[in-house]
Amino acid sequence: MRVAAVQAHRLWAPLYDSCLNPILALERRAMESVLKPLQPCRVVDVACGTGRWLPHLQNAGSQVFGCDACEEMLYEATKNHSLRGRLALADAERLPFRSSAADLILCSLSLGYFQRLDQVFREFARTVTLGGVIAVSDLHPDALAAGWKRSFNVGREKYEIMHYSRALEEIGQAATDAGLRCRSFEEVSLGAAELPIFQRAGRERYFESAKSIAALFIGVWEKPCC
Template sequence: MSLQKILNIFRRPAIELTPLDAYALWADNYPPEAHNSLMKIEERAMIDLLPELKNKIVLDLACGSGRYILKAKEQGASEVYGLDFSLPMLSRARDVSNQLALGNMTALPFESDSIDVVICGLSIGHVRDLMPIYREISRVLSPNGVMVCSDIHPFGKLAGWKRQFTASNGLEYSVEHHFHLYKDHHIACTSNQMVIEDVREPVIDGKHQWEGVPAILAIRARKTLN
């Protein structure tokens, strides 16, 4: 799907669903790969920010159908776990992994200090408050562990973007989303023993109403040693 179409879709009114209800309907059309232009922009930024994954223990947080599980495996991670709270999305991820957990980003079923790298793609905006998520990410990360996370850029609030999709029933829906400013990430990181190391704000290119506007905010943060 072209970026033009995605952003036009963003602008049409649709029934807004909670993330759980939305992904139950979206799962059928959600393959474990970047399947639209926005995801392609996001994925380039995330790959750019990822640390070395070889022999690392990786958690794909809110993994959906397992896009970053696949990337972590390709890059030689020794163990890759996926977690999501949507059973239909996790069912899709079964095609790429058998190390999956049904759970909420705000209460992770993993031991403290047990994960080297947490990857969280395009999911954090579904939660209103970043603090409990960052608290859990920091808890499960080993000291010096790294988190790489992406979200729709907060510019989207000004532009009125919505996260819309067409379900297999042919109807269009939008999914609840909360825009988070860079400073929200900064505060949530520093309050939870993490330091932001690097940031990407890839812009929309090509002839488009939003040409040159940042579409994605992607962050790499590291858990400090004490």
């Protein structure tokens, strides 16, 4: 069954943090090394979902805020007491933060759900301070072209999440048009660290072919001071 993004995450929310998902594991591994050197003071996580990244950043000393368009995902995030009062229900196209509120904007595994990419990048650019950084990860277009799905199961029902397929150039152009400068852009594939997840899910036979495909991209942009 194909379901619109926010509706899908309503159903997925209670299971999201407990599912065996090699893409979440890979994103964590790859994004961690991107974020480590940044040491931001104020972080806004756009489409933060269940708040997967926020405690990690809090523990590293950052003041964190998150927003998401799905109440049920945010409800899961509020189970972590340290996030209470730090989360807002909002669409990525209209961020509920004042201009220059963050040194780092994080947007993980969500870009493909946003309708107006140009508007979202403009909001990123408005919300980040001069010299601040925007780190975005998402499923790689090659993975989608190879037939990978944005999907999840609830019981025996499989749900496919509706999304926008975009070329990397289109994403880069939206960032440039918003006045942002690319700092780095990585294309990341699954590796040995994710093999145990395939094994636990009984899907080891798919691992070799899966790891030959670019699974994710991680783009880092900055708002230039001049």
